[in-house]
Amino acid sequence: MDKNTVVGVIGAGTMGSGIAQVAAQAGHICFLYDSRSDAVDRAIDGLKTTVQKLVEKGKFTAEEGAGIIIRVKPAHNLTDLAGCGLVIEAIIEDLAVKKKIFAELEPLLSPRRSSRPTPPRFPSQRSRRHVPSRSA
Numbered sequence: 001m002d003k004n005t006v007v008g009v010i011g012a013g014t015m016g017s018g019i020a021q022v023a024a025q026a027g028h029i030c031f032l033y034d035s036r037s038d039a040v041d042r043a044i045d046g047l048k049t050t051v052q053k054l055v056e057k058g059k060f061t062a063e064e065g066a067g068i069i070i071r072v073k074p075a076h077n078l079t080d081l082a083g084c085g086l087v088i089e090a091i092i093e094d095l096a097v098k099k100k101i102f103a104e105l106e107p108l109l110s111p112r113r114s115s116r117p118t119p120p121r122f123p124s125q126r127s128r129r130h131v132p133s134r135s136a
Contacts, residue, residue: 001086003027008075008084010034010101012043016090021047024071031084033075040074047072082108 007023009016012034020043023030034040048069055065078101081087087105091097 001028005085006031006083008033008081008087009090010078010081010087010105011090011092012036012039013090016088017043017047019088019090020072021050021068024068027071029071029073031073031075031080033078033081037074037076040076044069044072044074078104079108081105084109 003026005028007020007028007030009020009023009030010033012020012032016032016034020030020032032040032043034043051060051065051068054060055062060068075081087109089098089101091101
C-alpha cells in the first residue's frame with residue numbers, strides 16, 4: 001500500500017489504537033474514530049506514552065517518535081474518514097453495531113476506497129457476511 005494512502009480506524013480501544021500506531025509507524029496518516037470522543041483522546045494520549053517509551057528504549061529516534069504521534073489524528077465524526085483510502089473497523093463484536101457503522105460509512109467512501117472489518121473473534125459472529133458489498 002502506498003504511504004500516501006490515508007488510513008481510518010474505527011474503534012479507539014486496544015486493538016484500534018494499536019492498528020493506528022502500526023499504520024503511523026509505516027508512514028501513513030491515520031484518523032482514529034470512536035463513537036465516544038473521549039476514547040479517541042485517551043487512545044492518542046496512550047499512544048504518546050507508548051511511543052515515548054519506545055523512544056527511551058531506542059526503538060525509535062525522538063524524531064521518528066514525534067512523526068508517529070503527528071500522523072495519528074483524531075476523528076470525532078465518521079465524516080472525518082471520507083478522505084481515507086482504507087478504513088479498518090475494530091469495534092465491539094456486536095453485529096447490529098457493525099452493520100450500523102458500515103451503513104453510515106458506505107456513502108462517505110468513494111467506490112475505489114475500501115473498508116474492512118477485522119476478523120470476528122468468535123466463529124459464530126460472521127460480520128463479513130452481513131456487510132453490504134460495494135457495486136463497482
